[in-house]
Amino acid sequence: MRLHSHEIEFDVDTATLHGPNGSQPLRRQVAETLLVLMQRAPALVSVDTLLDTVWGRHAISPSAVPQTIRELRRALGDHAQDSIYIETRHKLGYRWIPPVQRLDGPDAAAAAEGAPGLAAEREMSPPTQALVALPPAARQQRRWPLWASAMLGAALLATALLFGWYSRGLWPLQRADTDRTGVMASADRTHWQAAMHAWQAQDLDSVRQALSALPQDELARSLLGLRLQAVTDSDASLPANIDAVRARLPEADQAGRLWAQAVLAHVAGQDTVAWSHLEPLLALRPDDVDLRLLAWDLRRRLPKDRIRQLSEYLSAAPGLPPARRELLAIQAAGEQKEPERRQQLAEAWLRVHAKTHPVLALTVLLEQAEALEALRQPSDARALALAVSATAEQLGAARLAARAMRTAVWNAMVQSQNDLAEADLARMQQLLQDRYDPSGAVSMRHFRAMLFNRRGDHDQAIDAFTQLAQDYEAMGELGSAASALNATVSPRYLLGRGDEVPATINTALDLATRANAIDTIGFLRGSLGNHYVRTGDLQQGQMYIGMALESFRQNGDRHAEAAALGNLGQVAQMRGRLQEAQRFNEQAAVLETALGNAHGLAYTNKRLMDIAIAQGDLTAASALGQSALQGFGDHGDHKEAALTARLLAELHLRQGQLDAALRLQETLAATADKSPLVRAEQHMLRGDLARYRGEFKQAAAEYTEAAAIWSGAEERSDALLARLCALRATLPIAPAVAIEEELRLLMTAPERSQNAAIDLNARLLLAEVLIWAARRDEATAALAELETALSQTVDAETSLRLALLRADLDTEPDSRQQRREWVAAQAQSKGMLLLALEAEGRMAEQTGAADWSAFVQRARAMGATGLIRRQRP
Structure with missing residues (x-):
């Protein structure tokens, strides 16, 4: 269905807005809001109606509506003061101004019969829930994973993991004075071409038949046979077969040897090794599309700039079939962290190609599942991954079925559904049993280590991740080994072993440096910087985070660059440098907005809220906090939504708005995240409310409980702040001398001198204690020192x-x-x-x-x- 109004046209089926500014895909809430306004034009639509229709029970606050309207205005090029499209009626609602015309199209008849529209997506089956609404015919196409009978001849399901989909000849025997089929005899060449044609058509029976007619000792036959075996049975004989083929590689044929070594390493799960063979081969044959496709399949081991170059090359490469080229576009959207675009491209691909390319369709559906994951819809992502795995298993493609189960396991863990994750992991283990899939086996062990951590068995988690790092190193995957070591950092903190963290990260940095894994180096530097921040060494922390920022910029990772800028802003604020903090965060906000990263922007708005509070602009702080809360809520980030709710509640108490703070307390209490740090924030808010009401003893107890949780997690700055709050709460009910004694002890902590906010809080409390104790001279001196500290921030x-x-x-x-x-x-x-x-x-x-x-x-x-x-x- 398409709707036309003034200068714009809205394609409901793809949630795309077409107009003078070009074509713009809209996120779900924006598209649904536009549809409701246009369908009801020129009637006034109330805020409550929009909340009920678009968000249902999921809206965190009514502010979701004006924020979405602002985003819609930007897409339309509209302005609130001189509006062409959307009229705002203060406290009443919104109205679509120009006439709306419904355009006829191929799906108009079906839509006219009652297509439910975008808002009805919440009622669709889990694998398709929350996707852009489709006409009935397209929805039937989306059920295609259940037609196993239509795909019996399509067992080659892991084509995205293999090389040379469209290879025209025989690489290992290529010579400079022959064509790409090398020195094969004419009859053998005919069989080889038949095998390659069947391979490209994904007709496995024909591939086997053609290969059987080739000489058993033919190297090309053996390589294609290995690739076939890796996709289908991947049984225990595969390693021996790989070794046998590797031993027969011709020494004299450099290009052929490099190609074969790359294929063999990839089949063995050693993608870094595969890239080490492929990179010099690309230098020898820079314009070979087949090699570029091979490199694309190894993209997770490549620097960001190489991935970008490959994407640009392949998007314009001649001879690629449309289905393959469009799949590349879907995968490129994933690399660029554009989940909405990735999802929309996948939907379009499935409508056009699902029936004619059922094999690739499973790969596309996995891309779609990962897009749902990025859009914070883990339940839908898991359901879709399970459907793909079941279909792949029916077709005998255990490796792809296991790959789909990885996505299912991860999305169960994202929802903190550890029992479901265990069940999915057991299913994955069953799929991999007696099969050769090194990467799948390692992934399974990685998930096991994560589950140890989630269930509180932190010692076992550290041991499992350490062993995993050793196994990765033995495989030659040094970047993955470094990441596995970095995963031991969190459980070390939880066990009170934070002193081990610098040595652990430095070991990981050495591995990542040897692998030239620039992105991993950046994350490790950031991790080391965060360690120094949490232990109070802000100067050292800022230095390492700055080094991480340079790594991300060098690698072209703009998302990580924005996160590093935000972290630098946070450190600058802790050091009392508010102007510097604001500058870093504003730079991050510009990047996040340009990238369309609403989740990252929510983090930035949360930090800017803190700065606005310090500057005394509580109105701006409240607006930024509401925006951050909405952003976290839209992305299903329960933990950060809970933390933001607590900060907003504290802000409302400063404004004397008890009812608003109590509503946020309910939001915080109902959060799905039950992690220790969220529990600490719950205690802090209960303490704030108790102190506000004069229940000082209860307030002190809540603050003390929060401090204990943070101390156990080695969050020293937060723990110190909570202990200061506990002392402040006891000021009206406890002897000033006892409070002063404990306060002066706390003021010797290094976190106090390194953190400007904590330092000011402690100095202010000391002055209050001295005034309550009627020690005027000492109080006057304490106030003078506080004034000096305030002059720096x-x-x-x-x-x-x-x-x-x-x-x-x-x-x-x-x-x-x-x-x-x-x-x-x-x-x-x-x-x-x-x-x-x-x-x-x-x-x-x-x-x-x-x-x-x-x-x-x-x-x-x-x-x-x-x-x-x-x-x-």
Whole structure:
């Protein structure tokens, strides 16, 4: 179905907007919102209607609608102030302005009979749920994995893992003075050409028949036989057969030997070794399309710039069949981390080619499953992967069936469904039993190690990952060995063995450097930088993260570059350099927006929210926090959504919005992520709420529990901040001397001096304790030191609290009241209503019972009874 309005045309079937700005694929919520507005034009559509129709139960807050409308306006080239397409009715909803015409097309009749539209996708079967809506005929094509009978002659299902799909001749025997079929006799050449034709047609019976007519000792016959065996049975005889063929490679034929060695290494699961043979061969034959296809199949072992060059070359290479060329485009979208485009291209491919190329269709469906995974739809991704695996198994393609099970296992783990992951892993083990599939076997052991970690058996996880690294190293896969060693970092922290981390990462760096794995080197440098940050050495951490950034830029990995910029911004903020932090994060936001990475942008918005809070712009901070929360929610990132919810709740309490904070507490309590760090955030929020209500003992207990969790995970800065919060909560109920003693001990921690926010928090608390203890001279000195620390950074609330404490020390009543009035007015203007009310309470202490009674009434109306208990009238 296609809808036309003014200068744009909306293709509902592919969720693509066509107009003066070209063709733009829309993400699901944007496409559904556009469809609802156009179908109901010119009627007004309320926000509640859009929430119910587009998001159903999944919307985190009503702010999802205006954010989606803004994204839709950008796609349309529309403007809210002078709108051509979408009219905004404040607090009422939205209306599509120009007339809408439904265009006829090949699927119009079917659509007119009641095609359910984009929003109905939530009701589709799991393998197709949340995909772009298709007309009925195309939906039938999407059920094709169940037609095993239509694919009995298509058992060559792992073609994306093999070389030379369209090879025209015999590489190992090629000579400079012969054609590509080398020195074969005429009759043998005929059989060979028949075998290659059948191979390209994926007719395995014909391949076997043609090969049987060739001499048994023919090297080309043996190589093709190995490739056939790797795809179908992959039984225990395969390693011996590989060794036998390798022993017969002709020494004199450099090109043929390189080609055969690449094929043999790939079949043996040694892709890095395969690339080491293929790279010099590409230098000898730079324009050979077959070799480029072979290199493309090894792309996960290649630098990003080489992958990009291959993609550009193959997209314009002559002679590639349309189905193969379009599959390359799908895979390229995956490499570029464009899951929505990858999904849409896969849908289009299946509509056109599924029946004529059923073998490739399984590979396309796996691409689609991985796109769903990237779109944070793990349940659908797993269901689709299971369907592909079952069909592949029916056709005797155990290797592809096992590969599909890897995707299923991973997506079960993403959902924290460890029991499902165990069941899928057992199924994968069954598929690999008595078969030769080195990469599949290693993947299975990798998943086992991850499950050890998830089930809390961290010692066993470390042992399993370490053994895995040794096995990878023995295979020549040094980059994978380095990644396996890096996987031991998290369990080491959880076991309190963080002191082992630098040596572990440096060993991994040595492996990655030997492999020239630039992307892995970058991630390892970042990991080492994060270690130094969490242990309080911010300068060293910033240096290594900066080195990681250079690695990512060198490798052309813009997604990793954006993440590194964000990490540098976070470190700069911890060091109190807010302008530098804002610059890094703004650079990251530009990159994430250009890449269309909404999930990465959510991280950036979360960091920018922290900066806005420090700058005292709570309105901007709230908007950034809501955007981050929505971004994490849209991508199913329960952990980060939970962490953001806690920060937003804390912000709402500063603004005196108890109800909003309580709603976010419900969101945090209901999160699907039950990890220790999320539990720590839950304790912190319960502590914030208890302190707000004056339940100081309970608040201190919650903060202390959070500190214990963070200490166990070696999150030292977070643990220290939680302990400071616990001390602050006890200030109204505990002796000042006891609080001061513990506080001064905490202030000796290196994390305090390295982290500007923690340092300011500790200095502020010390000054308060000294004032409560009536030690005026020491309090005055402490405030002077706090003022010096504030001169190195920006923290609007701490600056106002400093002024409020100076008022407490002012011995002149009129001057003291003027200082407090100024703080109350400044806090009110910045939206810090809780601080403003606290300043008013201090004034009411002096001005009499009537003012105190009015203050108590206002505090109770805000639910901030903690302020009443803190004051000393």
